[in-house]
Amino acid sequence: MLASVNQLLQIVAIGVLSIFRPPYRWKNYLREISFVGSESFLVVIICVSFAAIVTIIEASYHMTLVVQSDAMVPGFASLLIIRELGSVITALLIGSRVGAGWAAEVASMKISEQIDALKLLRIDPIKYLVSPKIVGSVLGTLLLGLAANIICLICAMFVTKLKLGYPMPTFISMTKLFVEVQDLVFASLKLMTFGFVVPIIACFYGFRAKSGAEGVGSATTQAVVSISVAIIFLDFVLSYVFSHFY
Amino acid sequence: MKNETKVGLLFLFTSILVVCFVYLLGSFDLFSKSKEIHLLYNFAGGIEVGSPVRAMGIKVGRVENIRFDADQKDARGEEVKLILTVSIHERAWDTIREDSRFFINLAGVIGEKYIEISPGSSTAKHLQDGGYYRGIDPPRIDQLISQSYSLAGKILELVENNEGDVVSIIQNIDRLVVNVNKALSLVTNSKAKSEDFADLIGNMAQISGDVASISGGLRSKEAKETVHLLYRLMWRLEDLDKEAIKKFFQEDGIKAKLF
Known part of the structure; x- marks a missing residue:
């Protein structure tokens, strides 16, 4: 347990500090940003847009049921999308798609002893593998999440017009x-x-992978589950902290 | 497609979306020219930074800043501790004058607060950019309820302490109404003709007219001078010998002439 925490802290510390130390591998950074942001764009936009559509329809139904009016739905659905839905769904999708890919990649390198080869070549595997992924993931998730949030709102605006009958200026x-x-x-x-x-x-799970195809599969599964739980938990923590600023 | 191109496109696309969205929220406006004034209040009724400012019902600006100033005073010297900085679009600037009034109003089903500006008269001066103007404090609902409650308590106390008097007053009013009713029915059923009543009212109107004319005459310049002269005369006579005056008035003067 203590060894796991130590390894996790090591990955965080070396991974973050190595970003600011030369040599800077720009191509690796750009590749990871593209992998997270550009290549996940379509799937994230589609999922988030449908989530927005469902939110509008459900909120309208509940509001009509309780207060006989859905006039406020565009307003608070927008707020819900911006503050929660857009960010969390984007992060969960990236966690599933990209997190699984990275866990499998690092686990494969581990079991095929490529990580040991990097060490032999005096290349720090955390700097070489983790740092570009951190940069790519932070920037890619930010860009993709912001775009997803706004496209999500545009979808919500169209649904409000078509389903609830409120004109677009009213939504705005x-x-x-x-x-x-x-x-x-x-x-x-x-x-x-x-x-x-x-x-x-x-x-973290990639570096801990055990030998064989089963080890890679197990590392990937554990990584995706842990990422999902971490995102949900962090969402609660951050929402609680931000609630003090509203 | 190269990774550089993909990332560049994503960055560009997201940036455009974010700029458009923030522009739409009205947090910054690149193309509008607006001027600022400071409105002074003692109670702002829940207005917030970003609340709309409307002139004649049309949105023309927003509340930019809210600050407290313990030493602030308005043009009449009254202490006003709350300063709201509001921006007003140039298109509406000309219609808002120094005699405009700045109300804090409530709109919509969720009670959105906004500042409503009534248009000033065209003869009044224009507002000064950055000038300080007194706003009209909205009524405080909690204070109104408290005052109503206090007033109701006082009325109740008054009635309870003077229960007998109140009953007596009500009974007297009741009797008065009955008597007035009887008097009116007597007038209605009397044998006197309606012309007589009309004459009576006509005479009364004439008398009151005459009285008004006399009293109006008394207020004239000549009448005032006469009264003043009489007054002075009385004072001058005061110093004379009372016996001599008495003799003059009673024996040699008025009385001698009359009898």
């Missing part, structure tokens, strides 16, 4: 009433935190 004015730039800033901080957690946990 309600959004302006509820949402502030502060919400977007807090959403960005959440996205960056989630983005930081994904490569740390993925690489």
Whole structure:
């Protein structure tokens, strides 16, 4: 247990500090940002948009049921999307897609002794493997999450028009009433935190992989589960902390 | 496609979306020209930074800043401790004058607070950019309820302490109404013709007219001078020998002439 915590802290410390130490492998950074942000773009946008559509329809149903009016739905659905839905769903999807990929990659390198080969070549495996992933994940998740949040709102606006019958200017004015730039800033901080957690946990389980194909599979599964739990837990912690600033 | 291109496109796309979104939220406006004024209140009724400012019901600006100042005073010297800095779009600037009034209002089903500016008269001066103007404090609901409660308590106490008097007053009013009713029915059923009543009212109107004319005459310049002269005369006579005056008035003067 103590050894695991030590290894995790080592990955965090060396991984973060190595970002600021030469040599800077820009191509590796760009490759990871592209892997997280650009290549996950479509799947994240589709999932988040559908989540927004469901939120609008369900909120309208519940509001009509309780207060006989869904006039407030565009406003608080926008707030919910910006503060919670957009960031968490994006992070969970990235955690599943990218986290699984990274855990499998590092685990394969571990069982095929490529990590040992890196050590022989006097290359720090954490600096070489983890640091680019941290940069790629933080920036990629931030860019993708912000885009997903706003596209999600655009989808919500169309659904509000088509399903609830409120014109688009009404949606915009309600959004302006509820949402502030502060919400977007807090959403960005959440996205960056989630983005930081994904490569740390993925690489941690990758480095601990046991030999054989079964070891890779097991490391990947554990990584995805841990990433999902960590994102949900961190979302609670961050929401609680940010609630003091509202 | 190269990784550089992919990342660049993602960055560009996200940046455009974020800028458009923040612009839409109205947090910054690149293309509008607005001026600022400071509104002074003692109670702002829950207004917040970002609350809209409307002139004649149309949004023309927003509350930019709220600050407290213990030493602030308005133009009449009244202490006003709350300063709201509001921006007003140039298109509405000309219609808002120094005699405009700045209300804090409530709108919508969720009670959104905003500042409503009534248009000033065209003869009044324009506002000064960065000037300080007194706003109209909204009524405090808690204070109104408290005052109503206190007033109701006092009325109740008054009634309880003077229960007998109150009953007596009500009974007297009741009797008065009955008597007035009887008097009116007597007038209605009397044999006197309606012309007589009309004459009576006509005469009364004439008398009151005459009295008004006399009293109006008394207020004239000549009448005032006469009264003043009489007054002075009385004072001058005061110093004379009372016996001599008496003799003059009673024996040699008025009385001698009359009899």
